[in-house]
Amino acid sequence: MKHTPAIESTPLSLTSQTPDNRGRLGLMVLAYLAISAVCLYTLAQSGDLSMGRQPWDNLIKTFGEFSYPSFLDVWFGPTDLQYRAVDGRVLRTDNAQAREIEFLAGLARGAWTTFQIATLGTMLAALLGLPLGLVAAKNLNAPKPLALLARAILDTSRAVHTLIFGLILVGIVGLGPTAGILAIALHSMGTYGKFYAESIETLDMGAVDSVRATGATPSQVFFNAVLPAVLPQFISSHLYIWEFNIRDSTILGLIGAGGLGLLISEATSLFQWDRLATILLVVVVLVTAFDAASRRIRQHLL
Missing domain, CATH: 1.10.3720.10 (MetI-like)
Structure with missing residues (x-):
C-alpha cells in the first residue's frame, strides 16, 4: 500500500512494445477504468458521495481559520485576552x-x-x-x-x-x-x-x-x-x-x-x-x- 522508493529503472517505451503487449496494456487500462466506474456508480447510488450541508461556506470558514496559524500569537496575540460570561462578566484574562x-x-x-x-x-x-x-x-x-x-x-x-x-x-x-x-x-x-x-x-x-x-x-x-x-x-x-x-x-x-x-x-x-x-x-x-x-x-x- 505504501513505501515505493524511486529505484532507477529503464522506462519502457510504448513504441518499442509488441502489439500483444500493447493489447494487454489496453485491456488493463480498460479494466481499471471499469473498476473505477463501478466504484463511483455504487457510491453515488448509496448516497455516500454527498458533500454535506453548505460545503462552500464551511470551506471558506475553515480556510479562514487555517490562514492564521496559532504560532503568530507569539508576536500578535493579545496579552489581556478576556473570556466573558453571557451576562458580560469577565471570567478570566489570558496572555x-x-x-x-x-x-x-x-x-x-x-x-x-x-x-x-x-x-x-x-x-x-x-x-x-x-x-x-x-x-x-x-x-x-x-x-x-x-x-x-x-x-x-x-x-x-x-x-x-x-x-x-x-x-x-x-x-x-x-x-x-x-x-x-x-x-x-x-x-x-x-x-x-x-x-x-x-x-x-x-x-x-x-x-x-x-x-x-x-x-x-x-x-x-x-x-x-x-x-x-x-x-x-x-x-x-x-x-x-x-x-x-x-x-x-x-x-x-x-x-x-x-x-x-x-x-x-x-x-x-x-x-x-x-x-x-x-x-x-x-x-x-x-x-x-x-x-x-x-x-x-x-x-x-x-
Whole structure:
C-alpha cells in the first residue's frame, strides 16, 4: 500500500512494445477504468458521495481559520485576552503570547518524539526485513518451505496497516512511544523485505556463483558478492521508507503512541484549526528538511 522508493529503472517505451503487449496494456487500462466506474456508480447510488450541508461556506470558514496559524500569537496575540460570561462578566484574562509559547514548547517535544518513533521503528524494520528478504529472493535458492514462509510473513506485514499494529501493541505494551516504534517496525518490515528480495533478484548471478565456487560460506557470499551490488538500492530504499515513516508516525499519537499525533487529536477534537495549522506546518518542515538531507546523502553515497 505504501513505501515505493524511486529505484532507477529503464522506462519502457510504448513504441518499442509488441502489439500483444500493447493489447494487454489496453485491456488493463480498460479494466481499471471499469473498476473505477463501478466504484463511483455504487457510491453515488448509496448516497455516500454527498458533500454535506453548505460545503462552500464551511470551506471558506475553515480556510479562514487555517490562514492564521496559532504560532503568530507569539508576536500578535493579545496579552489581556478576556473570556466573558453571557451576562458580560469577565471570567478570566489570558496572555495569548505566553500561552502560545508554552504550546510551541510542547510542540517541539512532540516533534522530537515523532522523529524518535520513526527512526527507531525504521531501523528495527530494516534489521527484521533483511533475513526475510534474503530467504524470499528466488535466485538465492533458499529451501522452498522457508521461502514460502518468508513471503507469507512479508505479505502479512505489508497488508496490516501501521495503525492496526499500533492498536494491538498499545493493548500489549501500553501507551507511549514503544507501541509506535513496534508498529512502524512490523509494518515496514514487509516493505523492506520485499525491496530487499527484488533488489537481489536483479543481480547478475555469475558473480555470486563465482564466489560460491571458491567454497565461500553463505555469509561470505552475501558480504562479498550480494551486498556490494545491492547496497545503493538498499540505501535509497531505507532513506525513502525512513522519510515515509516520519509522516506515518505523526498519526500514531491518535491511538496513544505520543508525538505530534496526540496534538493533532487534541486540536481536531476542539476544532482549533489555527493550532492544527501550526502543527501541520511543523510536519511539512520536518519532512521537507529530512527529504533535503536524504537527497544530499544519496548524492554523496550513491
